[in-house]
Amino acid sequence: MGRTTGTTGIDDVARAAGVSASTVSRVMNGRAGVDAALAERVRTAASSLGYRPNPLARSLVLGRTQTIAVVVPDLANPTFQGMLRGVTLAAARDGYRVLVADTSEDAAAEEAIVRETRQRCDAVVLCSPRMASDVLIAAVAALDPVVVINREVPGIPGVSADYRVGIVELLEHLATLGHRRLVYAAGSPSSASDAARRAGLADFALARPDVEVLTVEAGATFGDGAAAASVVVESGATGVVAFNDLVAMGVLASLAAQGIAVPAEVSVVGFDDIPFAAFTTPALTTAAVPVGELGELAWRRLAARFAGEEPEGDVMLRPELRVRASSGPVRTVISPAAGAGAGAGAETGAGRS
């Protein structure tokens, strides 16, 4: 009756307008078949009472909440921030709200978190780079309206960036600049998108047997990159492609601290094109992953699903190479001219093995 809670309910409006609750409901939802005068009376009563239908009650009877969940592993990561933003904005445009969950704290409890969250929503977009494939497949089945980002699950719509071809573009870019000995500062082996990158590494190895690509385990954070820099240096590689921009920035920072010139001595490229990649020193060459679009697309798939459309196959967005200042021609051992040449090499690093 609304009086219990202090909120004005549909019955209050009905009473004020001298009609039944059914009629109020019909008017509020724009259902046809209500006398114009009556409808007007209801609207007046509703607005003068400041009536707002309780969304919870609506959700319960309607069976939909007008809300979706977005589950990401780490809200501190620019990539996931971008995705979250993409789906939030797109969903808002269609009148949907977003419930956000960060699973970082407890990767083991991830499945429980996403299930619990899912119950309050109409669907979920799941971004879980690390969940084991079999666990993921099992978990996702119970989530039904769901789209996964950067994962492949049979029968489930997914939107991904093509990390595999992206990393090949990066490698080719360096190869074209003359680099013949590169290192890949890898992400976590349990990361699905890292696996895609490694597949790209293999593709590249076949295509360009003349270029050597070593792999060093790094991680996904700035710190991981900084830590990996020393082994990059020791490897004697002239170029490093990092798991992502964060790692690349770590490498950059560590290299700078060691007085190693980028790109004169070592080229370093990242992956993702996070908002700050353009502002590192030197500005980071990277493969741009359109995270916002990824998020928006995820929403679109969900919206289509809500509209009853049949799901099509997965969509894959191709990263775009962004050449900036952190990559350059391979250093030459020939005596440097102190001129204007961009890639004029210093011999400083010559003795490194």
Add this chain to the structure above:
Amino acid sequence: MGRTTGTTGIDDVARAAGVSASTVSRVMNGRAGVDAALAERVRTAASSLGYRPNPLARSLVLGRTQTIAVVVPDLANPTFQGMLRGVTLAAARDGYRVLVADTSEDAAAEEAIVRETRQRCDAVVLCSPRMASDVLIAAVAALDPVVVINREVPGIPGVSADYRVGIVELLEHLATLGHRRLVYAAGSPSSASDAARRAGLADFALARPDVEVLTVEAGATFGDGAAAASVVVESGATGVVAFNDLVAMGVLASLAAQGIAVPAEVSVVGFDDIPFAAFTTPALTTAAVPVGELGELAWRRLAARFAGEEPEGDVMLRPELRVRASSGPVRTVISPAAGAGAGAGAETGAGRS
């Protein structure tokens, strides 16, 4: 009955366990006074049926959703990302979910957005730097369990960073380095935290009449900073304190493009200490605003409120000066020694008026 929707409901469990729904409810909620054997039977039935109580129905009857809303003006801004993360993590620890809303698209509709969002939740954390004060006060009244971030609303708990003293710290830092002519690259005049900064400017003017501080209108983004850089240069100031780190980075970029050395010719400092402030070139001196803590504190106030505690006064966090490489001693017009001195000045900019 649950059968209609395909979901297993409480009645299904009741039937399976041969008890009434009331008993199932009691067991599921750990209410005392249920025979142990019976309780066990219910638990077995529930888990074998994979029963999960519908949170919507619970919310409706309980009158609480176990969800709070976080409303921010722009999910692309690192500051708000940090706050969102802070409250999300803290709330999750206490079993609460977060509904996120980005109001950027339509500042006029902000009030409607927050009201609508609020209805689905138990409370809201509102971060609305630009809403006019009177509108805010009126709007916030209808939101009751609410905490505002970086705004002062009488009678409403708020958590803020002390931008006023923060900017004074920054100014004093530059004054100490010998700067006597500074410019403040201001944010939007409609921004509450910009008003606080300007109040700080006034405080500083009183305390240090020997230091001149000009104000130029800039904005809150990288682009705004870049655009403002030229007028900074023309002003002949030796130091600029930017509205925030983004603006500072814009200034930095534009200065670099013009070949003006930082900090040798001009010092620039930011505000916020966003994650990337440490990685600009040169690394940005700034006043660190603990956004994560701000968010966490906001949650705490809400949690306390839920627990029935009385609200205390507003809390204000003091920004912490982080001196990095973008600020240095004022340039000297005296002939530079080509030595190791950090702030050895170039005369390049001497003619600027």
Add this chain to the structure above:
DNA sequence: GCCGTTCCAGAAAACGCTTTCCCATAGGCT
């Protein structure tokens, strides 16, 4: 041995809405 307690469990009433079902009224048709 009877009555008053206590303990448990089920029936039913909310929570605030939507929607189906049904009835009344008015209008058109033959």
Add this chain to the structure above:
DNA sequence: AGCCTATGGGAAAGCGTTTTCTGGAACGGC
């Protein structure tokens, strides 16, 4: 004039829980 069909609005049955209220059974005290 009588009947049949729109048309509009009200009553009531949900949606899936929680919780109060009620009642039956077992138990203890006198």
